Amino acid sequence: MGGYARARLACIVSDIALRTAQPSDLDSILRIERLVFSDPWSPESFAPEFTDSYSWFRVAEIDGEVAGYVVARIVAQQGEIANIAVHPSRHGTGLGGTLLDAAIVAAAAAECEAVWLEVRVSNAPAQRLYASRRFEEIGRRRNYYREPLEDALVLRRAGSSSASVPA
Numbered sequence: 001m002g003g004y005a006r007a008r009l010a011c012i013v014s015d016i017a018l019r020t021a022q023p024s025d026l027d028s029i030l031r032i033e034r035l036v037f038s039d040p041w042s043p044e045s046f047a048p049e050f051t052d053s054y055s056w057f058r059v060a061e062i063d064g065e066v067a068g069y070v071v072a073r074i075v076a077q078q079g080e081i082a083n084i085a086v087h088p089s090r091h092g093t094g095l096g097g098t099l100l101d102a103a104i105v106a107a108a109a110a111e112c113e114a115v116w117l118e119v120r121v122s123n124a125p126a127q128r129l130y131a132s133r134r135f136e137e138i139g140r141r142r143n144y145y146r147e148p149l150e151d152a153l154v155l156r157r158a159g160s161s162s163a164s165v166p167a
């Protein structure tokens with residue numbers, strides 16, 4: 001069995017709990033954030049996401065530890081994935097897909113017409129994940145990211161049907 005298949009199997013047999021993020025999760029979230037992003041969100045960036053009524057902030061816990069998180073915003077029937085990350089030790093195990101699917105289902109429940117996000121042009125793994133969930137490129141923002149300066153692809157997933165989200 002290859003590394004990817006082994007990692008996926010490990011995820012399947014693990015006990016994953018998706019729950020609303022709490023301020024007490026912030027240290028674990030920041031540890032992951034700083035491991036995976038060259039220009040990480042600050043504690044101040046995360047703070048309003050715990051309380052804002054538009055924010056849909058979930059963590060995935062595996063064996064009692066935060067292994068990933070997703071921050072979505074749902075406003076005026078539009079969903080936005082503002083942040084999504086998985087601890088590097090869990091990459092390729094399906095956890096990012098699980099988090100993204102949950103946000104898509106939440107947007108569908110709120111009758112969103114579409115879900116939007118931005119992704120670095122160089123971020124191939126994330127782009128693979130989004131393509132597998134039927135996100136389509138609809139534009140590009142020049143020099144949107146820092147550290148390093150880079151364009152963002154703007155992706156959109158049309159429709160609010162949760163039925164098409166992979167199990």
Ligand SMILES: CC(C)(COP(=O)(O)OP(=O)(O)OC[C@H]1O[C@@H](n2cnc3c(N)ncnc32)[C@H](O)[C@@H]1OP(=O)(O)O)[C@@H](O)C(=O)NCCC(=O)NCCS
Pocket residue numbers: 004036037084085086087090091092093094095096097098118119120123125126128129132166
């Ligand atoms: C992007 C990210 C969240 C994806 O999380 P993940 O748990 O690794 O993703 P998954 O295991 O669910 O894989 C998603 C898809 O990518 C592909 N994939 C991921 N890792 C792979 C690997 N090592 N080999 C082959 N395919 C892989 C698979 O096709 C998979 O689709 P599937 O679930 O339909 O099979 C994760 O890589 C991450 O935290 N990256 C750093 C932060 C980041 O870039 N966030 C996004 C900013 S826009």
